[in-house]
Amino acid sequence: xxxxxxxxxxxxxxxxDQIGHxxxxxxxxxxxxxxxxxxxxxxxxxxxxxNSQITPTLNGKxxxxxxxxxxxxxxxxxxxxxxxxxxxx
Amino acid sequence: MFAGGxxxxxxxxxxxxxxxxxxxxxxxxxxxxxxGRGLAAKRYYDExxxxxxxxxxxxxxxxxxxxxxxxxxxxxxxxxxATKSPETGRYLCSNCxxxxxxxxxxxxxxxxxVEGRASGWTYVIIKNDEVVFGDAHDxxxxxxxxxxxLLREAMGEKKAGVMSIGPAAERRVRISYINVDSRAFGRxxxxxxxxxxxxxxxxxxxxxxxxxxxEDSIDQIRKRALENLKTTRANHTKYGTAQYIEVINELGxxxxxxxxxxxxxxxxxxxxxxxxxxxxxxxxxxxxxxVACGKVLEVKDGPYTGAxxxxxxxxxxxxxxxxxxxxxxxxxxxxxxxxxxxxxTISAGNAVALAMELYERGIIDASETENVEARFGSGDAxxxxxxxxxxxxxxxxxxxxxxxxxxxxxxxxRQYILSVKGMPFAAYDPRAFHGNGLxxxxxxxxxxxxxxxxxxxxxxxxxxxxxxxLEGKGELxxxxxxxxxxxxxxxxxxxxxxxxGFSDNPKGGTLEAATGHDFSPHLxxxxxxxxTLERIILNxxxxxxxxxxxxxxxxxxxxxxxxxxxxxLSQKMYDIxxxxxxxxxxxxxxxxxxxxxxxxxxxxxxLNS
Numbered sequence: 001x002x003x004x005x006x007x008x009x010x011x012x013x014x015x016x017d018q019i020g021h022x023x024x025x026x027x028x029x030x031x032x033x034x035x036x037x038x039x040x041x042x043x044x045x046x047x048x049x050x051n052s053q054i055t056p057t058l059n060g061k062x063x064x065x066x067x068x069x070x071x072x073x074x075x076x077x078x079x080x081x082x083x084x085x086x087x088x089x
Numbered sequence: 090m091f092a093g094g095x096x097x098x099x100x101x102x103x104x105x106x107x108x109x110x111x112x113x114x115x116x117x118x119x120x121x122x123x124x125g126r127g128l129a130a131k132r133y134y135d136e137x138x139x140x141x142x143x144x145x146x147x148x149x150x151x152x153x154x155x156x157x158x159x160x161x162x163x164x165x166x167x168x169x170x171a172t173k174s175p176e177t178g179r180y181l182c183s184n185c186x187x188x189x190x191x192x193x194x195x196x197x198x199x200x201x202x203v204e205g206r207a208s209g210w211t212y213v214i215i216k217n218d219e220v221v222f223g224d225a226h227d228x229x230x231x232x233x234x235x236x237x238x239l240l241r242e243a244m245g246e247k248k249a250g251v252m253s254i255g256p257a258a259e260r261r262v263r264i265s266y267i268n269v270d271s272r273a274f275g276r277x278x279x280x281x282x283x284x285x286x287x288x289x290x291x292x293x294x295x296x297x298x299x300x301x302x303x304e305d306s307i308d309q310i311r312k313r314a315l316e317n318l319k320t321t322r323a324n325h326t327k328y329g330t331a332q333y334i335e336v337i338n339e340l341g342x343x344x345x346x347x348x349x350x351x352x353x354x355x356x357x358x359x360x361x362x363x364x365x366x367x368x369x370x371x372x373x374x375x376x377x378x379x380v381a382c383g384k385v386l387e388v389k390d391g392p393y394t395g396a397x398x399x400x401x402x403x404x405x406x407x408x409x410x411x412x413x414x415x416x417x418x419x420x421x422x423x424x425x426x427x428x429x430x431x432x433x434t435i436s437a438g439n440a441v442a443l444a445m446e447l448y449e450r451g452i453i454d455a456s457e458t459e460n461v462e463a464r465f466g467s468g469d470a471x472x473x474x475x476x477x478x479x480x481x482x483x484x485x486x487x488x489x490x491x492x493x494x495x496x497x498x499x500x501x502x503r504q505y506i507l508s509v510k511g512m513p514f515a516a517y518d519p520r521a522f523h524g525n526g527l528x529x530x531x532x533x534x535x536x537x538x539x540x541x542x543x544x545x546x547x548x549x550x551x552x553x554x555x556x557x558x559l560e561g562k563g564e565l566x567x568x569x570x571x572x573x574x575x576x577x578x579x580x581x582x583x584x585x586x587x588x589x590g591f592s593d594n595p596k597g598g599t600l601e602a603a604t605g606h607d608f609s610p611h612l613x614x615x616x617x618x619x620x621t622l623e624r625i626i627l628n629x630x631x632x633x634x635x636x637x638x639x640x641x642x643x644x645x646x647x648x649x650x651x652x653x654x655x656x657x658l659s660q661k662m663y664d665i666x667x668x669x670x671x672x673x674x675x676x677x678x679x680x681x682x683x684x685x686x687x688x689x690x691x692x693x694x695x696l697n698s
Contacts, residue, residue, distance in 0.1 A: 012339055013332050014324050017362065055550045060341060060652040064552040083336055084324060086546050087587075 003030040005076040009037065012083040015054065018047050028074060034063050035070040037080050049084060057081040090116055092302035092605030094156030095124075100198045100220070102213060104286055105146065105205030107222045114199050121691065123608065124155035126182050126577035127619040128200060129171035133180060134622060134696065139630050143175040143278070144261060144285040146206040152193070153200040155580025156604050159191035159299050159376075162311050162589065163318060164582040166190060166272075166375035175263040175278035175285075176436065176491040177511035177535050179630045180623060183279060184539075184577050186375035187270030189250030189293060196295030207287040214244050215293040225289035230256050232429040233268035240292040249294040255431025257479040258284035263491040264436035264478070268428070271383075271399065272375060275433045277512060277534055278491070302605030310599050314588040318379055325382040325584060326372065328361040330402035335360040337406070340549070341653030342521035344411040344514065346465045347442035348507050348642055351518040352651025355415035359405055363417055373399055380584055388418040393468070398424035403538075406516025407438025412445060412471050419468025423475055430479035439513030440488040441474045443495075446505050457484040504641045509536040510632065517545065519643050521653040524548050524562040527666045530637045531566065533623040539583075542569030559662055563669030568593050571616030578619065618690045621674070621682050625696070634680040639663055 004027040011019050028036060034056045042051060056063050058072060059079055066072040074080070090097050095114060102109045122128050129151040141147045150172040157165045168190030174181035193201055196217050203213075210225040223243060228236055236253035244251075251270060258265035258280035265280030266273045274280070301307050324332050337343045338356040345353045357363065364386060373383025388396040398421050408414065408423045427434045441463075447453045448463035455462065459482060461473045477485025487495060493511035496503055507514040512535020519526030524544035532541025547565055548556040554565060572593045576586050579600070590597025593613060600608040608615075624632075638644075639658065647657040671678060675686030687693045 010339065012336050013361070014327070016335075022357075057340070057549070062549040062556060064550070065555040065557075069552065081339060085550055086333060086336060087584075 004028060005030055005032070005074060007037070007074055008077075008079040010079065010081045012081055014084050015047065015049070015082050019045050032074050033071050034058060034074070034080065037074070037082070038070075041082060053085055054082055055085060057083070090114075091119070091156070093300040094160070094302070094600075094604035095119065096194055096197050096199050096297070096299065098198050099200040099202065100215065101202040101204070102220060103205040104203065104207040104211055104213070104222070104288055107207070109220045111218070121615070122619060122622075123575060123578040123612075123615050124199065125153050125158075125167070125169035125580055126171075126184065126574060127615065127622075128578070129153040129169050130182065130619060130622050130626065132200075132202065133171040134626050137173055141173060143173045143178065143282055146286070148173045148282060148285070149202055149204040150279065150282055151200065151202050154190045154194050155578050156600065158580030159194035160301060160603060161307060161377070162581070162599070163314050164375060164378040164380065164585040165580055166378060167577070167580050167582055168193065169577055170267075170274050170279055172279055172282050174534070175261070175281045176493075177277060178493060179510065179632060180626045181277035181279060181534050182540060182577070182623065183274040183276055183534075185267075185269045185272050185274045186378075186582060187250060187272040188248065188376050189252055189269050190580060191376045192248075192250030192293045192295055194295070194299050195297050196293050197297050203283070203286065203288065203291075205286065210287050210289050212240060212243065212289050213291045214240075215291070216244065217295050217297065228289045229259060231289075232256070233431045234271070234428065236290045237268060237270070240290045244292045244294060246292075246294040249292045251290060251292045253290035254280040254283050254288075255429060257430040257432050257489075260481050260489070261285060262432065262479060262481060262489040264433045264440070264489070265431050266433045268431060271373065273433075276435060276537060278433070280431050301603055303602040306598065306602035310589065310597065310602060314585065315379055317588040318585060321588065322380045322382075322584060325380050328365065329382040329384040331361040331364050331384065331400065331405060333402045334405055335362075337517065337545075338410070339652065340521060341648065341651040342518050343406055344516055344518050346413045347411060347446040347505065348514065348518055349446070350650045351521050351648050351653050353410035353415075356410070358415040359409045359417050359420060364400070368417060368421060370397070375582065378582065378585075382584060386421050388421050391418050393418040393422040396422035396425050398428060400424050403516045404434040404438070407435050407442070408471060411438050411442045411516070413465030414468050414471050415466070416468045419471055422468070423471050426472060426475050426479070430475075432475065432479055435515060436491075436513050437475055437478060439492075439507060440478055441471055443502075443505055444474055444484060444488065445470070447502065452502070453484060459483040507536070507640055507642060509639065510534070510636050512536050518648070518653075519639065520648050520656045520658050522548050522556045523559060523658050523662070523666065524554070524556070524565055526639055526643065526658045526663055527562050527566045527670055530639055530663070530667065531570070531670060533620065533627065540570070540573065542566045542573060544569060557656060559665045560669070562666045563671075563673045566670055567673045570620055571613050573616070574619040575612045575616035578615070614690070618692060621686065621690055622692060622696075624676065624680070624682055625687070625692070628681050632680070634667070634678070637667060637680055
């Protein structure tokens with residue numbers, strides 16, 4: 001039996017703008033990774049940004065802060081933010 | 090001298106004598122320090138004694154353009170200022186857009202030095218090589234924007250570059266800014282220095298051609314950069330810097346109620362989407378800027394109807410959430426009031442937030458606020474407290490003197506004050522991005538996110554850093570600071586720097602095409618030289634390690650709520666980053682550049698010459 005996990009996804013800044021809503025709850029297969037979320041995003045929505053310009057955070061930490069980076073596996077109840085590259089200062 | 094990029098002359102104006110003279114730009118200085126911030130720092134080093142007070146006639150303001158200012162590339166709008174800061178009492182550098190820098194170049198000058206003190210209120214008009222001093226007695230009390238218009242009319246040139254001060258600077262409020270073509274030399278109180286010299290404004294207009302070494306290459310570089318900016322800066326064009334309110338809030342780094350926490354529960358009331366839906370009027374662009382990141386906003390209903398201002402990320406963060414205010418209309422009205430009086434919105438937002446916390450804790454009361462109920466969340470209180478500061482009434486008179494003076498008068502308030510070297514925090518909380526703590530601590534002018542090095546992207550998205558880690562942050566902050574120091578010396582806006590090849594690995598040949606000189610391989614070294622020169626100046630003015638530390642709220646109080654809940658940047662943690670930073674810079678453990686690094690950057694012989 002294919003087990004699934006529920007993930008909260010929040011869209012920030014121009015990604016929210018293009019998708020048209022701020023957040024949603026999505027079921028992924030157990031073992032899904034942060035990269036799978038990006039792939040899912042681009043198959044379900046038509047975004048002007050390439051995948052490389054969309055950076056996820058997982059439970060408040062940037063993807064790069066996890067040892068497995070974008071291959072980090074998700075677990076039930078995780079929150080993923082999807083945001084564009086930021087620049088400032 | 091160079092084949093292009095520089096005009097080769099500096100204009101020195103003495104407002105005491107109402108005289109001026111023209112000096113040559115020194116080629117050896119340009120080779121070492123490039124322009125803008127580097128040249129302004131060198132003049133400050135040479136001419137401002139450590140004992141000079143900010144409002145002494147002997148204090149001067151050094152305005153310097155860069156080799157790219159005014160050229161036919163995107164956003165060649167920037168010029169730089171150095172003076173002794175009334176807010177911190179020490180060296181201040183600041184950069185600004187608008188038309189003034191390009192017009193100064195077209196008038197024939199790379200730099201403008203303003204010195205002395207006029208006997209009465211004065212304005213200055215520069216038209217090519219001619220300088221005229223006018224009587225500004227009747228302009229007293231005029232807002233910054235009214236004064237810009239008066240200057241344009243006095244000069245008779247609609248396209249003139251103009252800078253002005255407002256009523257707050259006339260009263261020597263130490264957080265007063267200089268309005269430049271509706272952009273600002275915002276931080277550190279340079280407006281009050283101009284006010285102390287009784288200069289209400291300066292206008293400049295020029296008709297000279299700025300030389301360029303290789304016109305064809307500049308043309309090609311411009312076309313490539315314009316194409317690049319269409320995609321890479323599309324968010325800036327649509328939302329401006331307000332786009333970061335939501336991101337920084339959701340990451341738990343947005344100062345809320347005087348940095349008591351870092352997540353604002355009403356963030357969706359003051360974010361970029363709300364701005365576009367309810368308040369957006371039009372974009373504003375600086376000189377030759379295709380990005381047009383400025384957003385003119387207007388309140389169309391409610392108690393602040395008619396208020397109009399150009400609101401930026403820092404302004405929203407510090408006048409909004411940091412004062413607990415969720416009414417975007419009140420933020421726009423407060424921003425407009427700051428602009429009219431000529432106040433830095435960052436320092437004003439910090440001062441009002443401090444007043445609100447003191448009021449809510451019962452430390453101050455209505456007798457000191459002229460009966461303003463200074464509570465978090467009140468838009469009316471925000472506006473009235475800003476008015477008190479700008480007009481130096483009630484407790485506003487204390488805050489008008491800056492945070493160094495507030496701490497001196499009330500050392501028991503220190504635990505509620507968020508500042509470094511007397512300059513209040515920008516709108517990021519270092520407990521949520523630890524590199525940002527090092528940014529605030531080691532910035533050449535106080536708790537600034539620009540000069541100090543904007544670490545947010547690198548700490549979140551580069552793939553190289555953990556935002557809560559300590560290791561590597563010293564190297565990161567040094568690299569960003571050095572990059573920024575040379576960019577501040579070029580004469581372009583930081584928003585377009587990548588499109589022109591100005592990263593920490595400069596490429597693209599822009600400077601070579603402009604000047605004919607092979608600057609690019611040396612730019613990061615030039616940035617490091619500028620930063621070290623600034624530190625030498627600060628050391629001379631009494632700054633060392635003790636002044637690079639962060640306030641107690643950051644080092645002692647874990648964030649109580651929101652996405653970054655529980656995080657703190659303790660003194661012990663901060664010391665690890667600071668030690669690494671000093672080591673990377675070649676400074677000793679007290680934050681003083683070692684002799685070998687001064688020698689290595691060719692500063693020793695140079696500064697002694």
